[in-house]
Every structure is written in C-alpha cells, then in structure tokens.
Amino acid sequence: MNLRLELLGPPVIQINEEAVNLPRRRSRALLYYLAAAGAPQSRDHLIALLWPNLDEPRARHAFRSTLYQLRRTGLPIEADRETVHFSAHAKVWVDVTVFRQGVARLCAPTDPVVTGPMALAQLTELAALYRGEFLEGFYLNSLNYEEWLYLEREHWRGAYLDVLERLIEAQIEAGHYLQALNTAQQALATDPLQERFHRAAMRLLAWLGQRTEALTQYERCVQILRDKLGTAPLDETEALHRAILEGKVVPPIGTPGAGGPAGERWPAPGCPSPFVGQRSGHWVLSEVLARAESDPTPVVMITGEPGVGKTRLVQEVLAASPVITIWGTAHP
Structure with missing residues (x-):
C-alpha cells in the first residue's frame, strides 16, 4: 500500500494514487497529527489532544471509534496498548x-x-x-x-x-x-x-x-x-x-538578462573574458564599496591559494564601481 499525505496547503489524502475521503473531522485530525509527527504517539496524548472536554471513559470510546473508522477506510494505522503509529509494511509519503x-x-x-x-x-x-x-x-x-x-x-x-x-x-x-x-x-x-x-x-x-x-x-x-x-x-x-x-547598487557581474542561464553573464567593462564563480565574494565587496562613503572604516581581507582568482575578483568589482582606487604591492 502507498499512502500519500500532503499537509502543506489544503490537505490531500491518497491511497495508491486514489483520493480518500474521510467525512469525520476528528478522523482527519488524528491522521494529520500522526503524519506531521512522523513518529508513534501515545494514546493518552492523542486523547487529550482531540477530546479535551470529554471525561476519560467517553474520550477513550471516541478514540477507539475513530481508530476503527480510519482502519475501515484502509489507512495503514496500527495501535498497541500504549501507542498509535503507521504500519511498517506501508509506504507512507508525507510532504x-x-x-x-x-x-x-x-x-x-x-x-x-x-x-x-x-x-x-x-x-x-x-x-x-x-x-x-x-x-x-x-x-x-x-x-x-x-x-x-x-x-x-x-x-x-x-x-x-x-x-x-x-x-x-x-x-x-x-x-x-x-x-x-x-x-x-x-x-x-x-x-x-x-x-x-x-x-x-x-x-x-x-x-x-x-x-x-x-x-x-x-x-x-x-x-x-x-x-x-x-x-x-x-x-x-x-x-x-x-x-x-545614489546609483551605487550594481550587479555582481555586469547586467543580467531576463530569464535563465543563457545570456545572463558577460564581463564588466575592462575585463577581457567572462568571470565565472566567486559571486558571493563579489556581492560582499560590492556592498562594502556601496557603503564606503557613509562608512569608510571597513577592512576586507581576501585569502586563498594562488591562482584561485583573488586578483580577478577585485578587478571585477572595481571595474563596475565608480570608487577611485589606489593599488599597492607589499614586499616582505
């Protein structure tokens, strides 16, 4: 048996791809709770959850009746003296x-x-x-x-x-x-x-x-x-x-197209070839530069193995930015 339960949105119950109608609201409530919990639930907890206003004998009778209705419909629900759970032999899919x-x-x-x-x-x-x-x-x-x-x-x-x-x-x-x-x-x-x-x-x-x-x-x-x-x-x-x-919010890589992957990447002015990857770093540096006028204090350190594209990343960001840049080289 294949049971499918969709709870995110209007609830859907299907057995072997056929819709199941449960007219009793508390039967559905019990089924939804078991599906959402994803683990066996104690009888006492379920009774308190579903019939809080009934005395114990009436609440337990209503609980047994609800379990009977669920099983009669063909739902793979099992119960022992302490807990209620889905049958281990059924394939249960819950969104x-x-x-x-x-x-x-x-x-x-x-x-x-x-x-x-x-x-x-x-x-x-x-x-x-x-x-x-x-x-x-x-x-x-x-x-x-x-x-x-x-x-x-x-x-x-x-x-x-x-x-x-x-x-x-x-x-x-x-x-x-x-x-x-x-x-x-x-x-x-x-x-x-x-x-x-x-x-x-x-x-x-x-x-x-x-x-x-x-x-x-x-x-x-x-x-x-x-x-x-x-x-x-x-x-x-x-x-x-x-x-x-102030016109300081620029895309990480040039200007994207309107839809999917095709045509959405091309280099910013001054960069000779397409730049692929490093988008997260590009975004961070672009945001720091955009705030440079009002907050001139940030220091950003870019680290990585030789050849991974650190210099190219900086060139890409600065090529699309109006900020005046001073380059320097440190020698040990």
Missing part, C-alpha cells in the same frame, strides 16, 4: 517529512548538494512542496489541537521562507536574477513584513536596471511596516535605499 529531510540535507556541510546547481535544484523542489499554509482551511473544535495547528503553521511558514531565502542566494549565484526576483516576490506574498525580502527585491530590481521599481519597492516596504507594525525600516534597508538613490 512535511520530505521537506524536513531536505532542509537537514542542505545543512550537512559534507553533502555535495549544499552548493552549486544541485543545491539550486534541491531548493527549487523544496519550495514547490509548500502549496500554502499548513493544513490550510482545516480546523478542529479543540483548544489543544488549535494551539498545535497555530504553532505548526508558524513553523512551516518560517521554514518555507528560510528555504526561499537560500533559493534566492542560489539563483543569484547561478546568475538567474529575474528568477531570484520572482522568488523574493513569492516570499513577500507569504509574509509582506519580511524586510529581508524587500531588500532582496530592491537590490535585484536595481541590478536589472529597474531603478524606479526598486525605489517603489522601498516605498511599499515603508508603508507596510508603518501600517501593520507602526515602525520604520531597519538601518540596513535605509542604507540600501540610499545606495540605490
């Missing part, structure tokens, strides 16, 4: 489990999927799992269950936004600026109070040559924060706004 495992894999420093094209593909797949709010549209007349629902929704919304932030970084690393902008706007549609995504959209719009739109994005951020929270943007957002006004 939150896949999401959780994917994030854990991306956090493993030795995994090859952490960086490069594989990371971009993995992050794109993870983001696609989030179809909407956790158990969107579902509720239960139980204070305990509703509290759990609230916490889970906050957790998965935050996890999704963190994935989108990493996806934006990966898209920028690959030179896909327009895709990164779309991802930033997708994040803001989920939570418009997240300044990190307003800044990402502002920066990407400026890189794409859409200065007016970048400034409009800033104004939108100001208005949302004022209307919803009664606060002003962070200093980091204000600094980026000033840099855009």
Whole structure:
C-alpha cells in the first residue's frame, strides 16, 4: 500500500494514487497529527489532544471509534496498548517529512548538494512542496489541537521562507536574477513584513536596471511596516535605499538578462573574458564599496591559494564601481 499525505496547503489524502475521503473531522485530525509527527504517539496524548472536554471513559470510546473508522477506510494505522503509529509494511509519503529531510540535507556541510546547481535544484523542489499554509482551511473544535495547528503553521511558514531565502542566494549565484526576483516576490506574498525580502527585491530590481521599481519597492516596504507594525525600516534597508538613490547598487557581474542561464553573464567593462564563480565574494565587496562613503572604516581581507582568482575578483568589482582606487604591492 502507498499512502500519500500532503499537509502543506489544503490537505490531500491518497491511497495508491486514489483520493480518500474521510467525512469525520476528528478522523482527519488524528491522521494529520500522526503524519506531521512522523513518529508513534501515545494514546493518552492523542486523547487529550482531540477530546479535551470529554471525561476519560467517553474520550477513550471516541478514540477507539475513530481508530476503527480510519482502519475501515484502509489507512495503514496500527495501535498497541500504549501507542498509535503507521504500519511498517506501508509506504507512507508525507510532504512535511520530505521537506524536513531536505532542509537537514542542505545543512550537512559534507553533502555535495549544499552548493552549486544541485543545491539550486534541491531548493527549487523544496519550495514547490509548500502549496500554502499548513493544513490550510482545516480546523478542529479543540483548544489543544488549535494551539498545535497555530504553532505548526508558524513553523512551516518560517521554514518555507528560510528555504526561499537560500533559493534566492542560489539563483543569484547561478546568475538567474529575474528568477531570484520572482522568488523574493513569492516570499513577500507569504509574509509582506519580511524586510529581508524587500531588500532582496530592491537590490535585484536595481541590478536589472529597474531603478524606479526598486525605489517603489522601498516605498511599499515603508508603508507596510508603518501600517501593520507602526515602525520604520531597519538601518540596513535605509542604507540600501540610499545606495540605490545614489546609483551605487550594481550587479555582481555586469547586467543580467531576463530569464535563465543563457545570456545572463558577460564581463564588466575592462575585463577581457567572462568571470565565472566567486559571486558571493563579489556581492560582499560590492556592498562594502556601496557603503564606503557613509562608512569608510571597513577592512576586507581576501585569502586563498594562488591562482584561485583573488586578483580577478577585485578587478571585477572595481571595474563596475565608480570608487577611485589606489593599488599597492607589499614586499616582505
């Protein structure tokens, strides 16, 4: 038996690719909780969660009846004297489990999927799992269950936004600026109070040559924060706004195209050949230079083995910057 449960968005239940309809709300609530937990759950805990207002005999009777209804529908749920769990013989696919495992894999420093094209593909797949709010549209007349629902929704919304932030970084690393902008706007549609995504959209719009739109994005951020929270943007957002006004926000590598990989990279003026890699370092140095007028104190040290492109990285950044530069060489 293959059981598929989608909890990120309107819930979906399928057995062997066929939709399953569970008319009783508490039957669905129990199934969703077991799927989200990903581990056996104690009977007492489930009874307290689903029937907090019933006395113990009635609550236990309702629990047994709910288990019977789930098994009768064909769901692979087993129970012993202490716990309830999915059958070990069934293949159970749950989107939150896949999401959780994917994030854990991306956090493993030795995994090859952490960086490069594989990371971009993995992050794109993870983001696609989030179809909407956790158990969107579902509720239960139980204070305990509703509290759990609230916490889970906050957790998965935050996890999704963190994935989108990493996806934006990966898209920028690959030179896909327009895709990164779309991802930033997708994040803001989920939570418009997240300044990190307003800044990402502002920066990407400026890189794409859409200065007016970048400034409009800033104004939108100001208005949302004022209307919803009664606060002003962070200093980091204000600094980026000033840099855009002064024309100091330039893309890491020339000016990107509008879509995918093709045509999105070409060298900045003065550089004889395309520059590939080092985008993260390029971004950091560009931001330091953009803030040089208001904050002239930063010192940046670039280290690495000979031939990895340290000098070329600096040349690329300075070729696209109006800052006057003094070069020097130190000899031991």
